[in-house]
Amino acid sequence: MSLKHKSKLTWYYVVVAFLDSWRSKTTLFTNATIFTGLCLLILLLIGLKRGLVEQFRADILKSPTATEINWFATHKDLALNESSEQALVESLPGDAIIIPDITRIAQLSRTDGSMAQDVTLQATVPGDPFLAFHDAAIESPDSDSLVISSVVAAELGIANSEVANQRPQVTVTVTREDDDGEKRVHANVRVSAILERKVRTGYLPRSLMDQFEDFSQGEAVPVRGWPSRKSAGKKSFPSYLTFTKRPYKFGDTNRLHLRGLKATKIESNVDGVDWRTIGGLLKPHDLNVYCITSEMAGESTSAYLDFDVSEIEDITETDDVALYWADPIKANLDGQTHTMVGVSGNSRWLRQYFKSPAARLNGVDPFRVILPHASSHQTLCELEMSDGTPISLKRLVTPAEIKSLSRLRVVQWVDDMLTKVDGLFSNMGEMPALLSELPVERAWRSSGFRHWLNDTQNSFNQSQPTLAIVPAELVSAFRQQSEGTLVYDSAVGQFTRPTQSNVYFEGRIYAAVLEDILTIDEELERLGYAVSCSRTSVEEMQGYAGTLDLLVWILQLVAIALGVVTVVVVFLEITRRRQTSIGIMRIMGMRPQGVFLFVFVRALMIAILGWTFASLLAVIASFAMPWMFGAACLYQPADFVNVLIGALVCSSFGVSFHAWHAATRLDPVDAIAGGKVQ
Amino acid sequence: MSQPDTAIKLTNLRHCFQDRTRRFVLHMPDLSIPAGEWLSVLGPSGCGKSTLQNVLGLVREPHFSDPLARKTIGVDSFVVNERKADSNSGIAQHDVAAMMAAGKAGKRAIANLASRCMGYCLQTGELLPTLTIKENVAMPLRLNGWSARDAERRVDEVLGFLLSAKEYTIHNKLALEISGGQYQRVAFARALVHSPKVVLIDEPTSSLDPPNARRALDLLANEVAHQDTTVIMVTHNESLARDYSDFIVRMDSPEEPWGDAIPLRFREGDGWGTAVRFERKQPAGWQETDSTWQPVSTLTEEPTYVA
Numbered sequence: 001m002s003l004k005h006k007s008k009l010t011w012y013y014v015v016v017a018f019l020d021s022w023r024s025k026t027t028l029f030t031n032a033t034i035f036t037g038l039c040l041l042i043l044l045l046i047g048l049k050r051g052l053v054e055q056f057r058a059d060i061l062k063s064p065t066a067t068e069i070n071w072f073a074t075h076k077d078l079a080l081n082e083s084s085e086q087a088l089v090e091s092l093p094g095d096a097i098i099i100p101d102i103t104r105i106a107q108l109s110r111t112d113g114s115m116a117q118d119v120t121l122q123a124t125v126p127g128d129p130f131l132a133f134h135d136a137a138i139e140s141p142d143s144d145s146l147v148i149s150s151v152v153a154a155e156l157g158i159a160n161s162e163v164a165n166q167r168p169q170v171t172v173t174v175t176r177e178d179d180d181g182e183k184r185v186h187a188n189v190r191v192s193a194i195l196e197r198k199v200r201t202g203y204l205p206r207s208l209m210d211q212f213e214d215f216s217q218g219e220a221v222p223v224r225g226w227p228s229r230k231s232a233g234k235k236s237f238p239s240y241l242t243f244t245k246r247p248y249k250f251g252d253t254n255r256l257h258l259r260g261l262k263a264t265k266i267e268s269n270v271d272g273v274d275w276r277t278i279g280g281l282l283k284p285h286d287l288n289v290y291c292i293t294s295e296m297a298g299e300s301t302s303a304y305l306d307f308d309v310s311e312i313e314d315i316t317e318t319d320d321v322a323l324y325w326a327d328p329i330k331a332n333l334d335g336q337t338h339t340m341v342g343v344s345g346n347s348r349w350l351r352q353y354f355k356s357p358a359a360r361l362n363g364v365d366p367f368r369v370i371l372p373h374a375s376s377h378q379t380l381c382e383l384e385m386s387d388g389t390p391i392s393l394k395r396l397v398t399p400a401e402i403k404s405l406s407r408l409r410v411v412q413w414v415d416d417m418l419t420k421v422d423g424l425f426s427n428m429g430e431m432p433a434l435l436s437e438l439p440v441e442r443a444w445r446s447s448g449f450r451h452w453l454n455d456t457q458n459s460f461n462q463s464q465p466t467l468a469i470v471p472a473e474l475v476s477a478f479r480q481q482s483e484g485t486l487v488y489d490s491a492v493g494q495f496t497r498p499t500q501s502n503v504y505f506e507g508r509i510y511a512a513v514l515e516d517i518l519t520i521d522e523e524l525e526r527l528g529y530a531v532s533c534s535r536t537s538v539e540e541m542q543g544y545a546g547t548l549d550l551l552v553w554i555l556q557l558v559a560i561a562l563g564v565v566t567v568v569v570v571f572l573e574i575t576r577r578r579q580t581s582i583g584i585m586r587i588m589g590m591r592p593q594g595v596f597l598f599v600f601v602r603a604l605m606i607a608i609l610g611w612t613f614a615s616l617l618a619v620i621a622s623f624a625m626p627w628m629f630g631a632a633c634l635y636q637p638a639d640f641v642n643v644l645i646g647a648l649v650c651s652s653f654g655v656s657f658h659a660w661h662a663a664t665r666l667d668p669v670d671a672i673a674g675g676k677v678q
Numbered sequence: 679m680s681q682p683d684t685a686i687k688l689t690n691l692r693h694c695f696q697d698r699t700r701r702f703v704l705h706m707p708d709l710s711i712p713a714g715e716w717l718s719v720l721g722p723s724g725c726g727k728s729t730l731q732n733v734l735g736l737v738r739e740p741h742f743s744d745p746l747a748r749k750t751i752g753v754d755s756f757v758v759n760e761r762k763a764d765s766n767s768g769i770a771q772h773d774v775a776a777m778m779a780a781g782k783a784g785k786r787a788i789a790n791l792a793s794r795c796m797g798y799c800l801q802t803g804e805l806l807p808t809l810t811i812k813e814n815v816a817m818p819l820r821l822n823g824w825s826a827r828d829a830e831r832r833v834d835e836v837l838g839f840l841l842s843a844k845e846y847t848i849h850n851k852l853a854l855e856i857s858g859g860q861y862q863r864v865a866f867a868r869a870l871v872h873s874p875k876v877v878l879i880d881e882p883t884s885s886l887d888p889p890n891a892r893r894a895l896d897l898l899a900n901e902v903a904h905q906d907t908t909v910i911m912v913t914h915n916e917s918l919a920r921d922y923s924d925f926i927v928r929m930d931s932p933e934e935p936w937g938d939a940i941p942l943r944f945r946e947g948d949g950w951g952t953a954v955r956f957e958r959k960q961p962a963g964w965q966e967t968d969s970t971w972q973p974v975s976t977l978t979e980e981p982t983y984v985a
Contacts, residue, residue: 005823012820016809023808023852584804587737588868589793589821 013594017601020581027577028605031570035610035651036617038563039643042556043618046639048625049552051632053545057514060537064133069509069517069533071524078528079503088527093519094512099125100504102209104216107173108148108156108202116155119148121172121202123209129510131203136193138205145192146170147203153194163191172204174212178229185215185226213502235366235473236304236480240292240312241325247288248316255315256292261305263290263316291325304480309346322346324472326479332384333369333393333468342472366477367493369393370469391488393470514538560650567651575599607651611644685713685876685908686734690754713759713875716902716909718919720928727912728880734910735878736774736792760795760875761906793821797874797907799865801881805853811837811864812849818872836867840897859890866898870905877902879911883918891915895922 021028060066073079080088080100089098102123109115124131124138124147131137131147138145148156148170158168167190176183187208195201204212211221220228248256248263256263265288292312296303312322323345331340383391477495480486489496509524511517517538524531575582582595590598618635625633687710711717711734719727732738733753756774772791777784797818805814812833819829837849840863848856848864856864862882869877879898883891899922902909913919919926 008823008825009821016813016817019813020806020808580804581806581808584800584806585817587798587800588818589789591789 009591009594010597013590013597014601016585016594017598018605020578020598021602021605027574028602028609031574031606032609032613034566034570035563035606035647036613038559038566039611039614039647040617041559042643042646043614043635043639044621044633045552045555045559046643047618047622047633047635048631049545049548050634050636050639051625052548053541054634055632056541056544060514060534060541063534064130066534066537067129067511067514067517069511069520069524069531071507071509072530073505074528074530079505080507081503082501085504092509092516092523094516096512096516096520097125097127097129097510098507099123099128099206099510100502100507102206102213102502102504104174104209104212106202106212107175108146108152109171109173110156110158110168111171112157114155114157116152116200119152119200119202121204121209121212123206124203125206128203130508131193131195134193134195136195136203138192138203141205142207143192143205144187144189144208145205146172146189147193147195148191149195149197149199149201151198151200152202153191158191158194160194163194167192172212174215176216176218176229178218183227183229185212185221185224187211187224210502217502219499234306235476236306237324237326237472237476238293238297238304238479239325240305240309241323242290242292242312242316243322244288244290244316248290257295259315260295261292261315262295262297263292265290302485304476304485309344324476326472326475329475329478331468331478333371334382335384338371338468340468340470340475340478342475343469344472366471366474366495367391367393368471368474371467514541518542560646564650571599571603574602603651604648607647608644610651611640611647614643615640683713684710684757684759685715686711686756686758688733688753688756691730691733711908711910712924713761713908714906715924716899716911716922717925717927718911718913718923720913720916720919720926723914731878731880731910731912735796735798735876736788737798758791758795758876760791793818794872795875797869797872797877799869799877799879799882801884805861805864805868807852807854810850810852811856814853815864815868815871818868822872824872832871833867836871836901837864839901840864840867858885859894862886862890862894863897866894866901870898870901870907873905874907876908876910879909879913881913882911883913883915891918892921 085098085100089096092098100123104121105118106121107115107117108119126138126141128137136147138147148158153159153163156170158170162168169188169190172187172189173184174187176185189204189208195203211224211226214221215226218229220226242263247265292305294303294305309322309324324342326342328339328341331338333340383393477486481488481495484498486495487498488494509520511520515538517533517535521531521533521535578598582590582598585594585598618633618640622633622635625631689708691709719730721727729738736758753775758772758774760770760772761768772787774788774791777787777791780787805811806817809817812830815833815837816824816826816829819832820826824832834849841848841860845860848860853861853864862885866882869879877898882898883894886894895918898909911919911923
């Protein structure tokens with residue numbers, strides 16, 4: 001039999017079953033009534049349970065902080081910035097609202113002279129459940145709304161009626177202590193609501209509070225014309241070079257390790273250089289050169305060290321000679337490419353080699369340069385940065401002065417020293433250009449010292465001014481700038497830390513629904529935050545709901561069991577009463593699956609009709625029960641869907657299986673003769 | 679195998695059942711039913727007429743290899759010959775015994791064969807009460823894969839033949855809303871609508887008065903005469919059997935276990951073919967062991983054939 005024939009036949013069975021059921025309406029509706037009773041019972045149980053739980057939930061939600069979860073970052077890395085806040089919100093269930101704790105003491109004043117001092121302002125956002133509970137939530141994140149407590153309102157002479165009518169203007173003043181004195185900034189806002197609270201507090205939109213925070217942290221707020229408080233970033237270096245007679249021995253008390261440092265020995269094998277002039281009385285074969293870096297070097301762009309070079313002696317417990325060290329870079333000075341090498345060390349060393357105090361590169365001003373080969377005698381030269389920004393460097397000494405300043409010629413010293421440390425740099429690639437994006441470690445490893453050395457020597461031989469000696473912190477600063485950890489602020493003429501978005505160490509999270517509190521609590525605890533919330537109440541509610549669920553489930557199971565028994569009996573009766581018809585159809589050639597469909601379709605119709613009536617009655621009950629008995633009876637669409645599915649499963653599949661089983665064993669002749677279904 | 683002009687042929691049909699008071703055995707060594715003839719089966723109630731008809735109509739499935747078992751029907755061989763719709767393409771022989779041996783697929787083939795070749799008119803018509811006349815008559819066609827449109831055309835054709843023009847309005851009535859005569863004719867229509875090779879009629883006129891019964895059978899006889907259809911009619915009405923049948927078989931009364939079965943001829947002329955004789959005996963010495971009857975040694979008596 002072809003598939004088409006089969007499907008036609010199946011459709012014919014369905015049509016015959018439908019007509020047979022529909023044309024015997026009395027039986028159909030009688031059976032549907034039984035189903036109505038069963039479905040209605042289950043629906044009422046579900047509705048009443050949900051009503052009770054919702055009543056309990058409503059009692060909890062009477063508190064404005066019911067869905068509030070207070071969190072605290074237990075260490076620095078957990079502080080939230082803009083991106084981590086977004087990531088946190090996305091990791092939390094539902095549409096949780098996060099409000100970082102941005103608190104600022106401010107002065108509020110009005111044009112009539114009334115004033116409220118030391119008001120604690122906090123950030124809020126639209127939909128802030130706490131303020132919404134008091135009908136005081138702000139409308140827009142960028143609005144100029146201010147919500148104040150009744151105490152503050154009284155000081156400012158603002159009444160509720162005034163707020164409702166015209167939203168009075170208030171000036172918020174925030175103060176910052178700068179080096180040059182106190183700076184005050186003002187923002188005009190309008191009072192949108194008054195909270196009945198006895199504390200001196202107010203709520204501003206988070207965007208405005210962020211601006212106050214930026215200002216307080218020394219940042220400029222251009223949109224409001226508030227100035228910044230910039231200062232040079234602290235000097236820091238990628239590494240230090242030490243020259244010592246006694247090799248380091250790292251035992252249990254590795255003080256370098258305790259400070260988060262590591263030392264890499266640089267093998268030297270250069271004869272003929274008077275290293276004693278560097279390391280005191282050391283002979284070349286006694287000399288040990290170490291490069292000291294952070295243990296995080298190469299892994300983190302923040303692995304710069306900022307302690308004084310003299311501390312190396314304390315750390316290594318030696319009387320070592322130490323230099324600040326950053327890889328040389330290429331720089332464009334006065335339109336010519338120079339190799340810029342940083343030379344800074346301890347004062348004792350510098351005094352030894354640079355008689356002239358002016359030639360000593362230690363000091364507060366890093367923008368100084370020695371150009372040993374330059375023909376020009378200008379006192380200033382211009383360094384062009386990759387973004388085109390010019391920096392002026394002050395020339396300290398002319399080439400003619402260099403010889404008299406040092407017992408070793410500077411270039412020769414650099415030459416020798418770099419030859420000495422050449423063993424460190426096995427990969428002789430191109431030297432990184434100024435402001436390149438190469439990380440420090442890679443720069444170290446790949447810098448082309450040999451090339452640079454050759455280049456330098458060639459340049460020297462050709463009397464070409466290619467070498468620029470600057471303070472080591474300048475080279476380090478350029479490197480940090482290329483890594484994005486420093487920026488050159490032309491306004492203040494310094495390398496400064498880039499403006500960072502605000503970070504928050506504590507705040508509030510509002511769960512969208514009460515049940516989410518537990519999940520959010522667990523998630524925050526997992527992330528390492530300290531959390532306080534109304535977990536106990538929610539757990540109590542869930543326990544209550546769980547008990548009711550269990551009760552409802554038991555009752556439902558009883559109802560379903562009774563229902564199934566009833567339905568089976570009903571369908572047995574239907575099958576018995578219809579067996580003559582079934583027998584006739586079987587004799588005509590109807591297959592057992594036709595008999596199955598004959599009962600199955602009828603079961604479907606009964607279940608759907610019963611469910612429809614029950615749903616209508618349940619909806620009516622949901623309105624009538626609170627009015628008649630004071631009990632809430634609440635439904636969700638899913639309840640009706642679930643009951644429908646249950647009804648279909650119970651009535652159709654369960655019962656139809658029996659029908660199918662009976663149909664396959666039905667003797668048509670016995671059936672027609674009124675025999676029993678075997 | 680049966681001869682091509684035989685509609686149904688079976689050998690050694692036996693049926694045994696037991697109730698509280700008696701044991702009853704039906705045994706028919708050989709039966710050949712010629713194609714295109716009208717066979718009537720007469721006999722008192724309970725003698726096995728309907729059982730015979732149900733076996734012949736493939737409604738009840740006989741057993742082929744088991745010994746005679748309680749409440750089962752056994753048969754040694756059973757062949758149904760189906761003349762193809764176009765008379766030139768010959769006759770298909772269906773070995774029901776082989777089909778039964780083929781298991782589930784064979785049973786399905788038997789069901790298909792029954793649905794295609796057999797037309798049933800049950801004792802009281804037995805139309806489906808919740809379907810209209812048209813829907814009732816169309817059922818055999820739809821179950822045989824006819825489209826709704828073709829089925830309706832054929833139903834109109836058959837009903838037009840069996841019902842008068844005045845009765846056209848009943849087509850869309852439910853089965854319970856028509857008279858007894860109409861009901862019986864509609865039952866005939868349903869039995870004939872798919873042009874079966876064999877029509878089985880069980881007490882067709884029991885609910886009709888004699889004039890209406892004859893009118894209904896006249897219509898049926900006219901219809902089957904055009905279709906070369908074999909009719910097997912079970913009835914108590916000897917008069918009707920005489921008037922419409924080519925062959926009549928009288929079966930014994932169960933109260934007379936040793937009574938002779940005498941084949942009767944009621945019509946003289948060339949229309950007679952082979953007649954059959956049923957024997958129903960309860961031989962002495964039968965033993966019941968567990969659920970089966972032992973083979974009956976006394977049932978070796980050959981049936982008498984009437985030439």
